[in-house]
Amino acid sequence: MPDHEFDLFVIGAGSGGVRAARVSAAHGAKVALAEEFRVGGTCVIRGCVPKKLLVYGAHFAEDLKDAKRFGWQVPDCAFDWKTLRDNVLGEVDRLEGLYQSTLDTHDVATLRQRATLVGPNEVELSDGTRHTARIILLATGATPAVPSFPGAEHGITSNEVFHLEEVPKRIVIAGGGYIANEFAGIFNELGSRVTIINRTGDILRHYDESVRDRLLQISVKKGIDFRFHAPFEKVVKGPNGSLTVHTAGQDPIETDCLLFATGRRPNSGGLGLETLGVKIDPNGAIRVDEDSRTTVPSIFAVGDVTDRVQLTPVAIREGHAFADTQFGGNPRRIDYASIPSAVFSHPPIAAVGLTEAQAKEQFGSVKVYTSDFRPMKNVLANRDERALYKMVCDALTDRVLGLHMIGPDAPEILQAAAVAVKAGLTKAQFDDTVALHPTMSEELVLLK
Ligand code: NDP
Numbered sequence: 001m002p003d004h005e006f007d008l009f010v011i012g013a014g015s016g017g018v019r020a021a022r023v024s025a026a027h028g029a030k031v032a033l034a035e036e037f038r039v040g041g042t043c044v045i046r047g048c049v050p051k052k053l054l055v056y057g058a059h060f061a062e063d064l065k066d067a068k069r070f071g072w073q074v075p076d077c078a079f080d081w082k083t084l085r086d087n088v089l090g091e092v093d094r095l096e097g098l099y100q101s102t103l104d105t106h107d108v109a110t111l112r113q114r115a116t117l118v119g120p121n122e123v124e125l126s127d128g129t130r131h132t133a134r135i136i137l138l139a140t141g142a143t144p145a146v147p148s149f150p151g152a153e154h155g156i157t158s159n160e161v162f163h164l165e166e167v168p169k170r171i172v173i174a175g176g177g178y179i180a181n182e183f184a185g186i187f188n189e190l191g192s193r194v195t196i197i198n199r200t201g202d203i204l205r206h207y208d209e210s211v212r213d214r215l216l217q218i219s220v221k222k223g224i225d226f227r228f229h230a231p232f233e234k235v236v237k238g239p240n241g242s243l244t245v246h247t248a249g250q251d252p253i254e255t256d257c258l259l260f261a262t263g264r265r266p267n268s269g270g271l272g273l274e275t276l277g278v279k280i281d282p283n284g285a286i287r288v289d290e291d292s293r294t295t296v297p298s299i300f301a302v303g304d305v306t307d308r309v310q311l312t313p314v315a316i317r318e319g320h321a322f323a324d325t326q327f328g329g330n331p332r333r334i335d336y337a338s339i340p341s342a343v344f345s346h347p348p349i350a351a352v353g354l355t356e357a358q359a360k361e362q363f364g365s366v367k368v369y370t371s372d373f374r375p376m377k378n379v380l381a382n383r384d385e386r387a388l389y390k391m392v393c394d395a396l397t398d399r400v401l402g403l404h405m406i407g408p409d410a411p412e413i414l415q416a417a418a419v420a421v422k423a424g425l426t427k428a429q430f431d432d433t434v435a436l437h438p439t440m441s442e443e444l445v446l447l448k
Contacts (some may be wrong), residue, residue, distance in 0.1 A: 002121075006032045007327065009123055009133035011115045011271070014041020015312045016303030017139030018099055020319035025106040027327035032131060033108050034115035034123065039099045040092070042141055042304070043312040049095060050088045050162045051182060055344045057084040058189035062346070066381035079190065081167045088162065117272040120298045135298055135326060138286060139319065140271065142264035142304035147174070151235030154243050155258035158183075168192050168257035172245050174232065176203035178343055179261035181215065184224050185346035195225040195253055197232070197245070204343060208355040208404040210370070214388045215345055215406055221384075222346070227253075266305045273299075283307060290333045292322050300326075309339060340418040342411035347385065350414035352421045353402030356392050365395035369427065369447035375408055375440050389443050391427065398426040403444075413441040 006029075010021045013035035025031045038045045067074050103110050113125040122132050144157035158179050167190045173180045176198035188194045196203070203226075204212050220226065230247035235258060237243055245253045266284040273280060279287040279295040285307035292300045302322055303315030317334050324330040340352040359366045369391045378385050387407025393400050400421050405414055420430065427447070435442035 004121060004132040004134045006030050006109075006131060006133040008032075008135050008137060009034070009115075009131060010137045010139055011123065012041065012139035012141055012267075012303075012305075013039040013099070013103075013110070014139055014141045014303060014315065015043050016141075016315035016319035017041070017137065018103065018319070019316045020137055020139060020302060020323045021108045022102055022106045023320050023323035024327045025108050027323060027329075029323075029327040031106075031108045032111060032133070033103065034111045034113055034125060036112070036114035036126070038096055039103070039110065040096045044095050044099065045092055046159050046162055048312055050092055051158075051186075052344060053088045053091060054084070054162075054186050055182065055346075057088070058186040059346065061189040061191075062383075066377070066383060069381045079167075081164070081190070085162065085164070092162075116270065117276055117278075117299070120276055120296050135300060137319075137322065138268075138271065138273075138294075138299065138301040138305055139303050139315070140267040140305045142266050142307070142310060144260060145263045145265040146260045147232060147262055149232045149234060151237065151243075152232070152260075154235050154237050155260045157260050161259055164257070168255070170255045171195070171257045171259060172197060172243075172253055172255040173259045173261055174198075175261035175263070176200070176205075176226075176228075177261060177263065178204070180259075181219070181343055181345040183259060183261065184219065185344075188219075188222055188224050189346060193225075194223070195227060195255070197227045197230045197247060197253075199229070199231050201228045204349070206355075207343070207349060207351055208390060208392075208402070209357065210390050211349050211351070211388060211404045211406040214386070215343075215347075215349060218347065218385055218406075219345070264304065264310060266307050268305055281307070291325055291331075292318055309336060311339065311341060314339060338418065338422045340414055342414065344411070347387070347407050348410045349404075349406045350410040351402070351404045352414060352418040353400070354392060355402060355404065356390070359392045359394070359401045363394050363396075363401065366401065367393045367395045367398075367427070369393070371443040371447050373440075373443060376438060377408070387440060387443075389447065391430070391444075391447050393427045398428055399424055400427060400430065407440060409440065413444070417441075417444055 008024050008029050008031045010017045010033040021031050021033045115123045118124045124130050170193040171187050172195045184194045233246040268280050268284045268286050286301040288306050292302050302318035304310045321332050338353050342350040371389045374386050390404040392402040433445045
């Protein structure tokens with residue numbers, strides 16, 4: 001076997017790359033990791049973490065209103081965006097430091113440069129130095145995809161949104177998926193006039209129709225505008241800096257900010273992969289097998305760059321399984337069935353397993369149980385906002401195939417219930433569990 005400088009060279013210090021590097025090093029591998037931007041990746045630096053903190057910050061707008069119904073004298077409260085923004089960015093800095101120190105304590109050599117592949121076992125850094133490794137792991141993530149039309153360059157993406165100088169008075173959000181609905185909720189709570197523009201007639205089309213409809217209905221009631229079937233034509237920037245967004249067949253919209261939330265594209269370009277024979281799908285995803293191995297035996301890939309499931313915990317699992325398999329003497333693969341997911345909209349959605357439509361298609365006969373209720377807290381707060389829980393079961397075996405929820409704290413509740421769904425429990429077993437009263441989650445064992 002040829003002598004390599006490292007056992008493992010990881011490109012990309014996001015969730016998947018850091019986990020793979022740390023665990024491989026703990027298994028005794030000599031590991032290097034190259035990162036051209038910041039340690040932590042999208043989730044920590046400009047994704048899940050700062051987004052969730054903004055969701056918390058924005059939700060105070062509702063909490064402060066509701067507090068009055070609970071007897072609190074709430075004087076007129078002013079909101080200061082820069083305080084929230086800077087505190088969130090400060091937390092991001094702290095977390096980045098923790099990620100770096102984890103790498104350091106595991107003796108992973110962190111190289112703050114862009115790396116490209118020059119051979120199946122060799123990378124070149126931007127300063128021209130080259131390193132060899134027995135295995136190379138690509139964990140380069142994904143980047144916001146922006147549709148191409150005249151004036152699109154005036155918009156921003158989730159990369160920039162955390163750094164805004166002020167809360168825009170008016171914001172147009174392009175797309176109807178995760179990021180669009182999460183930021184629509186955030187900016188609406190913070191006082192912006194929000195319009196979502198989507199090319200089709202659906203939001204969040206991978207979620208169950210009932211919870212999507214409920215989010216749409218609540219969002220409209222909160223004042224968010226939706227424009228469907230509205231492909232972009234052009235964006236024109238006015239002399240005062242405002243933008244006029246033109247979409248096919250609809251009136252133009254004037255706005256202060258245009259945020260693209262139109263999906264994310266795997267970061268597989270410019271790495272030198274094609275010349276080495278690493279197969280890349282037309283959408284940019286690096287093709288891998290069940291062990292995350294690419295079409296070149298010494299090169300592996302995990303996380304968003306493979307576009308299997310673009311979720312942080314999945315990338316982390318893929319990175320960990322890769323490390324255990326290659327360096328820990330413990331070969332294992334990821335089970336992609338029943339992965340729970342959530343949208344941190346206002347209110348949030350959470351789901352695991354099959355939607356009603358998917359279950360009907362796969363199982364033919366299904367039974368659906370729902371609870372459509374106004375959470376106790378909303379009742380006292382005079383907040384006319386109903387939660388919806390829906391359980392989809394196999395009509396033959398009673399097994400729970402899917403669980404879909406929208407309402408306060410739905411993601412917190414669903415994580416525990418997802419264990420039962422993953423374990424293949426039946427509706428009767430849910431019902432056997434005594435309710436924990438008074439909670440919202442008790443609805444899960446009282447579904448009719
Ligand atoms: P999504 O895939 O969730 O949604 C993309 C939206 O953009 C869809 O409504 C889609 O329309 C629309 N769209 C796609 N391409 C175009 C185009 N060329 N022109 C106009 N509209 C277009 O992507 P996001 O950007 O919201 O998020 C990216 C990924 O990041 C998610 O898929 C998710 O994996 C991850 N993420 C997860 C979060 C979480 O777990 N809470 C939060 C944020 C992101 P249509 O569907 O109608 O075709």
